[in-house]
Amino acid sequence: EDGYRLWLRADVPAGPIPRVTLRGDGATLRLAAAELSHALPAAIGGVTLALASDPQVTALRLPTATLGDEGYLVRRVRLGQRDTLLITGNGERGLLYGSFALLRHLATGGSAATVALASAPRVKLRVLNHWDNLDGSVERGYAGQSLWDWWTLPDFKDPRYTDYARANASIGINGTVLNNVNAKADSLTPRYIAKAAALADVFRPWGIKVYLSARFSAPIELGGLKTADPRDPAVAAWWKAKADEIYRAIPDFGGFLVKANSEGQPGPRDYGASHADGANMLAAAVRPHGGIVMWRAFVYADTDPEDRAKQAYSEFKPLDGKFADNVLVQVKNGAIDFQPREPFHPLFGAMPKTPLLIEFQITKEYLGFATHLAYLGPLFTETLDARTGRGAETVADVVDGIAEQHALSGMAGVANIGRDRDWSGSTFNQANWYAFGRLAWDPTLDAAALAREWARQTFGTDPRVVEPVVGMMMASREAVVDYTGALGLAHVMATGHHYGPGPWVSDLKRPEWNPVYYHRADKQGIGFDRTRSGSDAVAQYAPDVAKRLADPAATPERELLWFHHVAWDRRMSSGKTLWDELVAHYDRGVAAVGTMRATWERLRPLVDAERWGKTATYLAVQERESRWWRDASLAYWMSVNGRALPAGATPPEHDLAWYKAQQFPYAPGHPE
Numbered sequence: 001e002d003g004y005r006l007w008l009r010a011d012v013p014a015g016p017i018p019r020v021t022l023r024g025d026g027a028t029l030r031l032a033a034a035e036l037s038h039a040l041p042a043a044i045g046g047v048t049l050a051l052a053s054d055p056q057v058t059a060l061r062l063p064t065a066t067l068g069d070e071g072y073l074v075r076r077v078r079l080g081q082r083d084t085l086l087i088t089g090n091g092e093r094g095l096l097y098g099s100f101a102l103l104r105h106l107a108t109g110g111s112a113a114t115v116a117l118a119s120a121p122r123v124k125l126r127v128l129n130h131w132d133n134l135d136g137s138v139e140r141g142y143a144g145q146s147l148w149d150w151w152t153l154p155d156f157k158d159p160r161y162t163d164y165a166r167a168n169a170s171i172g173i174n175g176t177v178l179n180n181v182n183a184k185a186d187s188l189t190p191r192y193i194a195k196a197a198a199l200a201d202v203f204r205p206w207g208i209k210v211y212l213s214a215r216f217s218a219p220i221e222l223g224g225l226k227t228a229d230p231r232d233p234a235v236a237a238w239w240k241a242k243a244d245e246i247y248r249a250i251p252d253f254g255g256f257l258v259k260a261n262s263e264g265q266p267g268p269r270d271y272g273a274s275h276a277d278g279a280n281m282l283a284a285a286v287r288p289h290g291g292i293v294m295w296r297a298f299v300y301a302d303t304d305p306e307d308r309a310k311q312a313y314s315e316f317k318p319l320d321g322k323f324a325d326n327v328l329v330q331v332k333n334g335a336i337d338f339q340p341r342e343p344f345h346p347l348f349g350a351m352p353k354t355p356l357l358i359e360f361q362i363t364k365e366y367l368g369f370a371t372h373l374a375y376l377g378p379l380f381t382e383t384l385d386a387r388t389g390r391g392a393e394t395v396a397d398v399v400d401g402i403a404e405q406h407a408l409s410g411m412a413g414v415a416n417i418g419r420d421r422d423w424s425g426s427t428f429n430q431a432n433w434y435a436f437g438r439l440a441w442d443p444t445l446d447a448a449a450l451a452r453e454w455a456r457q458t459f460g461t462d463p464r465v466v467e468p469v470v471g472m473m474m475a476s477r478e479a480v481v482d483y484t485g486a487l488g489l490a491h492v493m494a495t496g497h498h499y500g501p502g503p504w505v506s507d508l509k510r511p512e513w514n515p516v517y518y519h520r521a522d523k524q525g526i527g528f529d530r531t532r533s534g535s536d537a538v539a540q541y542a543p544d545v546a547k548r549l550a551d552p553a554a555t556p557e558r559e560l561l562w563f564h565h566v567a568w569d570r571r572m573s574s575g576k577t578l579w580d581e582l583v584a585h586y587d588r589g590v591a592a593v594g595t596m597r598a599t600w601e602r603l604r605p606l607v608d609a610e611r612w613g614k615t616a617t618y619l620a621v622q623e624r625e626s627r628w629w630r631d632a633s634l635a636y637w638m639s640v641n642g643r644a645l646p647a648g649a650t651p652p653e654h655d656l657a658w659y660k661a662q663q664f665p666y667a668p669g670h671p672e
């Protein structure tokens with residue numbers, strides 16, 4: 001039980017195997033039939049896989065019109081002369097997803113007798129972003145080396161590639177970007193295109209398309225051109241020829257993901273052209289082949305003294321309506337960078353003419369890598385459920401693009417997958433991959449329901465395990481927020497590796513790289529004033545939201561210090577001062593990890609030894625490190641505000657100098 005099987009643990013059932021009838025043929029259909037025949041219990045009776053266009057199915061007049069290409073319907077019907085459980089849909093992928101949905105239904109305790117399922121994805125592009133480098137390292141990856149063995153590709157197709165595709169298909173993921181957004185031009189050379197093509201061949205029958213991150217300056221580096229200016233016809237011609245070359249090798253290549261003019265990456269701004277100019281030039285290159293471009297809005301310029309949280313909006317909002325119709329703008333969930341908590345990004349709700357693809361980080365760069373337990377379901381849904389202030393619209397509504405009738409919509413997750421036997425570095429991290437996929441299919445799903453669904457498939461349906469596990473998961477992300485810095489604090493981590501505390505850091509080259517830039521703590525108070533008296537970032541939200549956030553009393557306390565600089569003595573809703581409240585949050589975070597540990601300890605007899613043991617060890621590490629975060633942070637805040645701890649609070653174990661001296665030059669996942 002090393003976790004390799006992920007949530008797909010249904011065993012080959014004992015006794016007679018139900019008859020699976022496959023009407024039609026096709027690689028994807030055969031995979032669906034194989035999934036069913038090795039995991040279905042006999043109680044289900046006969047199962048038939050048939051497309052909705054099959055005359056026998058058409059005759060049943062089932063409501064298949066709304067299922068699109070990927071949706072499915074599972075029903076007991078009389079087909080021909082037989083009673084059967086029918087899995088149908090308009091396309092082969094729908095039948096594959098329907099098969100996995102049926103297996104999920106059964107593995108989570110659903111009844112075989114009354115099964116009736118129907119679902120179609122609300123989001124079209126459900127994509128993993130691998131930040132995998134060609135040398136096998138993974139930027140911000142904490143589950144070992146890259147899954148892609150670029151060296152032995154294209155010849156050797158590691159069976160893991162198939163297992164990877166199968167796991168993704170089981171949760172509805174239909175695309176994968178193979179290489180890091182901090183891209184090397186080499187990934188666009190013939191040698192690497194052939195390697196990507198080999199992966200695409202493995203993934204194709206599982207309904208998964210391959211995409212590549214494109215380095216914007218590739219025409220210079222590979223093509224010998226003098227410029228990468230998107231308005232230069234020679235540059236456009238180079239990309240067009242490159243796209244043609246890729247599509248010769250990968251006929252269903254998905255398209256490009258681009259990080260441009262961000263953290264040192266080249267881009268159209270280098271030539272005075274806009275992000276739309278750059279995106280549209282690439283979009284024209286892939287358009288004849290049906291490809292798309294995912295253009296990231298994660299930009300912050302080193303020349304701009306503006307609040308970093310405002311920059312993406314400032315640059316992209318004016319471009320609404322200027323992007324080609326095969327471009328999506330890819331926007332992180334929050335305006336800074338995957339912090340344990342961020343308010344939703346103001347671009348959601350500000351670019352109605354552009355499909356916005358939301359980007360979450362599944363890998364936990366700022367939430368304790370693979371060691372700390374933090375279930376991200378609540379982080380994802382907190383953003384998706386947020387109201388943008390445009391009518392009743394939520395971020396999920398913007399992402400699915402249904403109201404705007406966008407032809408494209410998408411959700412991207414920065415993958416937490418590597419060569420570790422358990423794929424994600426820990427059993428509980430698998431839940432984040434799982435929840436991401438399920439939410440990409442339907443962003444209105446509930447985080448607790450998804451936790452339960454995952455726990456049942458991962459640990460079995462015994463409620464004595466499932467309910468405590470769900471309880472741990474649902475409390476876990478808030479615990480991380482509490483012990484790393486609650487009430488809207490952000491970006492208070494140590495430099496480079498981003499693992500431990502570093503709220504004191506103030507000496508980095510660019511002001512907005514420093515934690516002190518974000519928390520602005522001084523003797524009187526703490527927090528970033530983003531109202532009109534400060535950076536006025538609140539004005540980037542729709543009027544109703546902006547109005548609420550401009551008023552500290554109307555701002556949710558969990559986001560208070562993100563939007564306001566307030567006095568340490570400020571009265572909070574609990575009746576405590578802000579300072580006392582902050583201390584209480586640190587203590588609550590540490591205590592919550594202790595509770596998770598105690599819960600897990602009680603589950604020892606009910607969980608297999610290997611998965612139980614690794615989790616138990618990691619929880620012990622997390623408890624120790626939650627104290628480190630708390631103590632280091634409090635030591636620093638006290639050095640700034642000169643205050644004593646509230647009565648009864650435990651003083652930090654070491655002095656501030658000790659915490660500042662901790663160094664982790666070989667922490668995993670860090671590029672330099």
Ligand code: BDP
Nearest residue numbers: 139140181182259298337338
């Ligand atoms: C930050 C990471 C950095 C990434 C960057 C990005 O620290 O490694 O390159 O995001 O999203 O979170 O491009």
